[in-house]
Amino acid sequence: xxxxxxxxxxxxxxxxxxxxxxxxxxxxxxxxxxxxxxxxxxxxxxxxxxxxxxxxxxxxxxxxxxxxxxxxxxxxxxxxxxxxxxxxxxxxxxxxxxxxxxxxxxxxxxxxxxxxxxxxxxxxxxxxxxxxxxxxxxxxxxx
Amino acid sequence: xxxxxxxxxxxxxxxxxxxxxxxxxxxxxxxxxxxxxxxxxxxxxxxxxxxxxxxxxxxxxxxxxxxxxxxxxxxxxxxxxxxxxxxxxxxxxxxxxxxxxxxxxxxxxxxxxxxxxxxxxxxxxxxxxxxxxxxxxxxxxxxxxxxxxxxxxxxxxxxxxxxxxxxxxxxxxxxxxxxxxxxxxxxxxxxx
Numbered sequence: 304x305x306x307x308x309x310x311x312x313x314x315x316x317x318x319x320x321x322x323x324x325x326x327x328x329x330x331x332x333x334x335x336x337x338x339x340x341x342x343x344x345x346x347x348x349x350x351x352x353x354x355x356x357x358x359x360x361x362x363x364x365x366x367x368x369x370x371x372x373x374x375x376x377x378x379x380x381x382x383x384x385x386x387x388x389x390x391x392x393x394x395x396x397x398x399x400x401x402x403x404x405x406x407x408x409x410x411x412x413x414x415x416x417x418x419x420x421x422x423x424x425x426x427x428x429x430x431x432x433x434x435x436x437x438x439x440x441x442x443x444x445x446x
Numbered sequence: 447x448x449x450x451x452x453x454x455x456x457x458x459x460x461x462x463x464x465x466x467x468x469x470x471x472x473x474x475x476x477x478x479x480x481x482x483x484x485x486x487x488x489x490x491x492x493x494x495x496x497x498x499x500x501x502x503x504x505x506x507x508x509x510x511x512x513x514x515x516x517x518x519x520x521x522x523x524x525x526x527x528x529x530x531x532x533x534x535x536x537x538x539x540x541x542x543x544x545x546x547x548x549x550x551x552x553x554x555x556x557x558x559x560x561x562x563x564x565x566x567x568x569x570x571x572x573x574x575x576x577x578x579x580x581x582x583x584x585x586x587x588x589x590x591x592x593x594x595x596x597x598x599x600x601x602x603x604x605x606x607x608x609x610x611x612x613x614x615x616x617x618x619x620x621x622x623x624x625x626x627x628x629x630x631x632x633x634x635x636x637x638x
Contacts, residue, residue: 322535325588326611326626344616370595370621372613378533380613380623382595403598405610418607 322377327407329415330379335406336428338373340381345369345441348384366399369438380405383429385438396435402426447510447569449576451500454493463487465501468509472552492516492523492547498584500577502551502569511551511573515544515581518590523547524624528592531624533612542587546577546627549591571604574627582629589629595621 322328347367365387373379381404385396401422408421416424454462469488473479481488493514502511516522518538522545525537551570581589590611601608607628614621 325628326590326609343613344621346619346621368595370614376534378613380610382614384599400599401602403602403610405612418609 320373320375320377320379322405323407326405328377328379328405329407329409329413331411332408332424332428335379335408335425336431338379340371340379340432340434341374342434342437342441343370343372343380345438345445347442347446367396367438367442369396369434369441371434381425381429383426385435387439394439396438398426398430402429447502447504447572449500449502449573451498451576451580453495453498455495457499457501461501461503462499464509465499465512466493468512468554469548469550471554472550473548476552488548492521494520496520498580500573500580502573502576508554510553511549511569513546513549513573513577515546515577515584515586515589517541517584518543518545524590524592528622528624531592531612531615531622535612538590541585544581544584544586544589546581546589546591549574549577574601574604574606578627578629587629589627591625591627593623593625595623598623598625601625601627 320328320330345367346369347365366384367387368382368384370380370382372381381402383402384399386399388395388397402425403422404425406421406425407418408416408424410416415421450457450461457465466487466489470483470486473488474481474483481490483489496517498515500513500515501509503509518525519541522537524531524545525539529537551567551573553569578589595614598608598610607630609626609628611624611626614623616622
């Protein structure tokens with residue numbers, strides 16, 4: 304019988320954020336969506352032929368990575384790869400492949416959704432966030 | 447290829463100095479790590495009598511990969527040298543978390559080897575599986591390691607359950623992070 308990884312409660316999002324013994328921060332999907340993420344670093348893929356390209360990018364594509372964090376402690380850290388494209392006549396980035404983080408999403412009863420499902424749901428949440436312009440700005444500043 | 451593991455005293459005669467020489471070639475000469483170490487060998491304060499080594503060897507005796515395991519209940523690299531990677535969190539200190547460091551799988555006879563490319567090689571996957579099995583035998587439930595951030599992607603692509611312990615920090619423009627690798631029966635793609 305499964306046991307909840309951590310007790311679910313009705314406390315606020317801020318109060319819920321604590322690190323588990325296995326290093327994961329366990330959150331409800333809705334809680335993650337409300338967290339303010341701060342841009343940490345973005346860069347171009349240094350070995351595009353061996354890494355991001357196998358996630359589906361075209362050989363000629365400009366691909367990179369980006370990292371975001373929360374400022375509270377313990378900090379949530381999340382990163383993903385992106386590919387440069389065009390949207391509405393201007394440059395924009397689209398997420399490429401899975402996200403990587405220290406977050407394990409849980410259901411309403413506190414059961415782990417698992418690393419794969421967590422990554423999928425976090426990716427969906429990321430896709431709804433306006434991160435592309437900040438990544439492009441960081442890339443322009445860095446290179 | 448065979449994988450040998452054990453403490454320095456338990457390794458076959460001559461293998462420990464061979465590992466020190468191999469590490470010097472990989473980490474100092476090829477990767478350019480600035481380490482204070484005697485010429486021709488690479489050893490540090492974490493190479494102790496209780497350190498467990500994992501070594502990949504070919505039939506001719508040449509080393510093609512290695513790593514070392516340290517219990518987090520004793521001094522270890524992340525806790526002593528890179529605690530900033532945990533952003534104020536206490537470094538793990540428990541028998542069920544071991545640290546993997548100085549991990550590499552580089553065939554010195556190959557002309558092309560890259561730090562990132564190593565995680566796509568069959569030797570790497572087999573060696574990491576051996577490290578996980580070895581750590582499990584010591585009671586570990588997960589490993590923790592200090593790595594370039596790109597390693598996380600490659601570990602996961604190779605089928606390992608890896609996740610970050612805290613946000614990366616930027617060293618010389620490149621993100622470095624503390625990574626957990628879970629000891630799980632099915633870790634690592636068998637096809638690798």
